[in-house]
Amino acid sequence: MLRHLIVPEDLSAAEIEAVFAISRDLQEKFVAGRRDALLPGRVLALVFEKQSLRTRVSFQAAMTHLGGSSLFLGADTGFASSRESIADFGRVLSEYVDAIVCRSKAHDTIVQMAGVASVPVINGLSDESHPCQALADIYTVRQAIGRVTGLTLAFVGDGNNVARSLAVVCGLLGMRFVLAAPQRYQFDEAFRSHLKAILPHADIFQTSDPVAAVQGAAVVYTDVWASMGQEAERRERVAAFTPYQVNAALMAHCPDAMFMHCLPARRGEEVTDEVIDGPQSVVVTQAANRMHVQKGLIAWLLGHA
Ligand code: CP
Numbered sequence: 001m002l003r004h005l006i007v008p009e010d011l012s013a014a015e016i017e018a019v020f021a022i023s024r025d026l027q028e029k030f031v032a033g034r035r036d037a038l039l040p041g042r043v044l045a046l047v048f049e050k051q052s053l054r055t056r057v058s059f060q061a062a063m064t065h066l067g068g069s070s071l072f073l074g075a076d077t078g079f080a081s082s083r084e085s086i087a088d089f090g091r092v093l094s095e096y097v098d099a100i101v102c103r104s105k106a107h108d109t110i111v112q113m114a115g116v117a118s119v120p121v122i123n124g125l126s127d128e129s130h131p132c133q134a135l136a137d138i139y140t141v142r143q144a145i146g147r148v149t150g151l152t153l154a155f156v157g158d159g160n161n162v163a164r165s166l167a168v169v170c171g172l173l174g175m176r177f178v179l180a181a182p183q184r185y186q187f188d189e190a191f192r193s194h195l196k197a198i199l200p201h202a203d204i205f206q207t208s209d210p211v212a213a214v215q216g217a218a219v220v221y222t223d224v225w226a227s228m229g230q231e232a233e234r235r236e237r238v239a240a241f242t243p244y245q246v247n248a249a250l251m252a253h254c255p256d257a258m259f260m261h262c263l264p265a266r267r268g269e270e271v272t273d274e275v276i277d278g279p280q281s282v283v284v285t286q287a288a289n290r291m292h293v294q295k296g297l298i299a300w301l302l303g304h305a
């Protein structure tokens with residue numbers, strides 16, 4: 001059956017565990033110097049409307065390691081422009097490749113692409129969701145601590161694409177999720193109702209108190225205050241989020257917590273150098289795990305586990 005990953009809730013908890021199991025196996029082999037060619041001749045297309053380092057390179061390297069190949073399709077293909085419709089683009093691209101990763105400005109663009117594609121479509125970040133990031137992050141927590149159920153992830157910052165996806169993956173896997181943000185940047189009513197509907201028993205809270213959020217947390221997570229596409233709001237966002245900076249004073253309230261950030265970071269804004277470069281930080285490990293988890297995801301989606 002054709003499956004897509006548009007939002008993390010497209011996967012059940014059991015399916016996430018199945019993806020993680022493949023990822024773990026492939027990661028162990030990779031570390032031991034083995035690169036199993038599970039996907040010979042398979043082609044992954046990456047259609048990107050926004051900048052990327054991690055998502056782009058981790059998917060492209062993953063396909064090469066798995067014996068397949070990838071094509072990066074940037075602005076010169078005319079995707080999501082007046083050149084042709086998203087539907088025509090998606091239908092034709094599906095004839096050439098085995099899976100599509102799409103990074104779009106509007107979430108609906110990826111939804112439209114998945115609606116017409118005859119191959120799996122993976123969301124490589126939209127304004128609403130970043131499922132591959134959240135999967136790799138929770139895989140990283142599991143690897144570091146050995147479990148995730150019952151632990152708390154405190155997200156201190158904007159209730160953005162990354163925060164929303166983390167809330168869902170935490171909810172699916174039994175982790176408590178707390179968002180600390182100024183009220184106007186917390187999850188809106190529509191997303192809160194959606195969370196209640198899909199995860200009625202999940203522990204997902206929001207507060208405007210960053211200290212209360214991090215106390216007892218196993219993970220403190222942050223992301224930029226102005227995401228790609230929100231540059232015009234930068235000044236007002238910096239003013240609103242300054243009390244939410246993740247710095248040594250805030251981390252002193254949770255000395256045993258891991259610090260996470262999806263990167264890229266604006267050092268000196270949402271996080272200080274001292275924290276992101278400090279002993280609690282796992283930001284490079286979580287970026288590295290993007291590749292391992294996406295290998296598991298592609299193998300699972302293409303039925304080659
Ligand atoms: N974290 C992340 O998705 O990074 P890129 O924007 O560089 O892909």
Ligand code: NVA
Pocket residue numbers: 125160161162223224226227228262263264
């Ligand atoms: N929230 C950020 C994440 C980048 C990986 C953005 O959308 O720009």
